[in-house]
Amino acid sequence: MKLLFDLNALRPPRTGIGYYTQHLLQGLRARSDITDVRGWMGGDIYSGERLDELVRDQAPSGDPVLVPHSQALSLSQCLQRSAALQPLRTFFHRRSSRAVRAQSAKEGYVYHETNFAASRYAGPTVATIHDLSHRRHPEFHSKILVQHLDRELPRTFRRVNMVIADSHYTKQEIVDLYDVPEERVTTIHLGVDECFRPLSEVACRAVLSTLDLRQRAFVLSVGTLQPRKNLLRLVEAFAALPRELRREFPLVLIGARGWKTTELASTIAPFISAGEVVTPGYLSRNDLLKLFASAAVFAYPSLYEGFGLPVLEAMASGTAVLTSAASSLPEVSGGAAVEVDPWRIDAIEDGLRRLLTDASLRRQCIERGVAQASKFTWASTIEQTCAVYKKIC
Missing domain, CATH: 3.40.50.2000 (Glycogen Phosphorylase B;)
Incomplete structure (x- = not known):
């Protein structure tokens, strides 16, 4: 053939x-x-x-993740992304x-x-x-x-x-x-790529140190920065958490610049200044694997997905997941994640709060998530x- x-x-x-x-x-x-x-x-x-x-x-x-009020994209980048x-x-x-x-x-x-x-x-x-x-x-x-x-x-x-x-x-x-x-x-x-797997704190230490992050002490979100990924509601839900929780678990946003990011950029600007939101810029795949394996929670409250592979990648990495009870995502997560209504900021905030404050719930999601991810090869x-x-x- x-x-x-x-x-x-x-x-x-x-x-x-x-x-x-x-x-x-x-x-x-x-x-x-x-x-x-x-x-x-x-x-x-x-x-x-x-x-x-x-x-x-x-x-x-070399494309930055997101920099509020940043320099304009070069002409070639604009042509690529248009x-x-x-x-x-x-x-x-x-x-x-x-x-x-x-x-x-x-x-x-x-x-x-x-x-x-x-x-x-x-x-x-x-x-x-x-x-x-x-x-x-x-x-x-x-x-x-x-x-x-x-x-x-x-x-x-x-x-x-x-x-x-x-x-x-x-x-x-x-x-x-x-x-x-x-x-x-x-x-x-x-x-799920076999490179997504649980990693020791020692294996992740260098990357975490570079970004001034601590093991299991941040919320990670990975995906193209566009409205469908629902990042604005995620940030607003994160902002509704108590300040001490935001400082203990900063939100790390990773993803290529996509469509309509102006409002997201202006919303996260004060949280970046306060050290509560981190936008690391380009990361190698090797570094990204270590962030997946080091986060306390992976947040993916997308409004619509045909599959939602990052959910499984986080599960395979041994990280608790918050995702949407919408489109294909429940089919993928298989009951191993905290599922929320992605249109409701209060539902996303409640899911984040539960996962960040309930260690038993996180352990349960991790165990079920690893088993769920193993079904997809x-x-x-x-x-x-x-x-x-x-x-x-």
Whole structure:
């Protein structure tokens, strides 16, 4: 079996879809029943060792997490991040890949689009749809991006043989919103990277010292800084905690700058000055693993998720989790987290307070979380994905 991928999701900074693509490629390249894997990025074709090098490369973007009233982004950063340019990027990606798609179809490759919108392909095709937030919450996206996805996804559903959804929740969304036959949509959960695991205080000490943090004495939040992640309500809930609790457990926000962060930046400014909110800027993956394993609580009260992998990564790291009782998140957390109504600041505040003041509750969440996270492996994701390929060959 031979496979073809659009590799543009691997461009830095590597986000969730990029890591999904990376893990698929690494697992597929190691299988004996896969005879070749190739892909394109821009006008370049990657296969063999060159593909392996691209997959391994995780060069830092150098992008700050969030700095209130900071310097403007450079023009190149603005161009990279502008959702308004997505249709133009898609056009150039597809034009540059026409030849490799045409040749690969003739040679019998299965094309897997891991990033929503599939290009036209004259062979068996699979697409992974991670969420439908642009339909449920268009206010969280630019109008141009919503229009782009509204145009591209119906085409994708018509073009592909099978659709992969990250969760049962997302599968049902696809069936309900796009009238795709249920038998053409397969749920395949994501896996947790084995590097997410409990770590000793000694192993984490250097990173914590650099950030002036203490082991199990901070609240961690990781995710792209955008309204869908509900960070403004999280900060407001944190602000409602008693001052002594905020000082004992500062809030650490980590994530690439996303969409509509101005209000968040101005809200957290006084808490940064008081040392109660920390925005470390870019952290290497190695350092991030140590923060996951050192936090007292991981807070992820997102308004909408197609899966919510950071919840499992925190659980696998041995950290108690607060998350939303909304969208796919209860499916992922499996009762091992404190689940709250993400629209209610008082509910988020109550969940944080309970976890920070009740050591027994934290231990219970940690034990259940480690067990829950162990159910999600990339080996299983890859095995199930291969079964989809074989089904359409």
